[in-house]
Amino acid sequence: MLNIKNLHASIEGKEILKGLNLEVKPGEVHAIMGPNGAGKSTLASILAGREEYEVTDGEVDFEGKDLLDMDTEVRAREGVFLAFQYPVEIPGVSNINFLRTALNEIREHKGQEPISAKDFMAMVREKSKLVELDAKLASRAVNEGFSGGEKKRNEIFQMAMLEPKLAILDETDSGLDIDALRIVANGVNKLKSKDNATIVITHYQRLLDYIVPDFVHVLYNGKIVKTGPKELALELEEKGYDWIKQELGEMA
Numbered sequence: 283m284l285n286i287k288n289l290h291a292s293i294e295g296k297e298i299l300k301g302l303n304l305e306v307k308p309g310e311v312h313a314i315m316g317p318n319g320a321g322k323s324t325l326a327s328i329l330a331g332r333e334e335y336e337v338t339d340g341e342v343d344f345e346g347k348d349l350l351d352m353d354t355e356v357r358a359r360e361g362v363f364l365a366f367q368y369p370v371e372i373p374g375v376s377n378i379n380f381l382r383t384a385l386n387e388i389r390e391h392k393g394q395e396p397i398s399a400k401d402f403m404a405m406v407r408e409k410s411k412l413v414e415l416d417a418k419l420a421s422r423a424v425n426e427g428f429s430g431g432e433k434k435r436n437e438i439f440q441m442a443m444l445e446p447k448l449a450i451l452d453e454t455d456s457g458l459d460i461d462a463l464r465i466v467a468n469g470v471n472k473l474k475s476k477d478n479a480t481i482v483i484t485h486y487q488r489l490l491d492y493i494v495p496d497f498v499h500v501l502y503n504g505k506i507v508k509t510g511p512k513e514l515a516l517e518l519e520e521k522g523y524d525w526i527k528q529e530l531g532e533m534a
């Protein structure tokens with residue numbers, strides 16, 4: 283589904299990603315962990331198509347197509363969902379209208395008819411229940427006046443509604459309380475299917491008490507330097523990242 287090969291990327295002339303490789307297959311949940319400043323959010327930003335980052339080498343293939351060549355809207359239509367900690371507010375546009383437009387764009391891209399009002403509302407009810415989102419929030423303007431926890435819940439609601447093939451969640455180190463962690467984890471667990479995949483980028487071992495990833499990767503100094511099963515997260519929790527630096531030192 284997603285194949286990242288030898289990705290190098292810079293910001294303001296400083297190289298942040300230094301030859302990153304990652305392969306994600308349908309049905310898999312991948313966790314990317316790593317110390318602060320390793321390049322985790324940079325990776326998420328590049329997959330999201332943010333323009334301030336310059337890709338200097340490597341490729342990103344999504345279902346046989348060049349992801350880096352697509353603009354942000356096209357990525358969404360192709361089934362890539364990118365969530366950030368504080369998605370922008372869209373004053374005056376209700377969540378529901380925003381999602382209906384987004385969903386219909388995805389459907390049109392797949393050659394499907396727009397969803398009927400009745401089916402759409404049924405879907406809103408089903409998915410808001412799934413992520414325990416208050417129906418009132420679903421109708422409010424996108425993220426306007428939302429608390430941190432509500433934004434998080436809303437983000438997972440958006441993910442549930444859009445049913446992406448690949449969801450990329452960057453859970454940065456600030457502002458995620460235990461409740462928000464639980465919401466993200468429940469969302470990821472409930473939406474898991476054999477056809478879709480999720481990449482959860484996290485600084486928190488704790489998140490992985492709730493999500494059971496198929497793979498845990500350590501991103502360090504711009505590369506994925508270690509990959510293991512879910513138990514790797516526990517090892518990182520216990521030992522931190524220093525032992526990985528030492529292992530790398532011994533290899534060099």
Ligand code: ADP
Binds near residue numbers: 319325334
């Ligand atoms: P992580 O998410 O793993 O903590 P980031 O990807 O946010 O790491 O950052 C990686 C490195 O890139 C850090 O050294 C950070 O200072 C630098 N960096 C990130 N964004 C910018 C930016 N907009 N301008 C300059 N440097 C940046």
Ligand code: MG
Binds near residue numbers: 318319323455
């Ligand atoms: Mg950081």
Ligand code: MG
Binds near residue numbers: 324
């Ligand atoms: Mg980060």
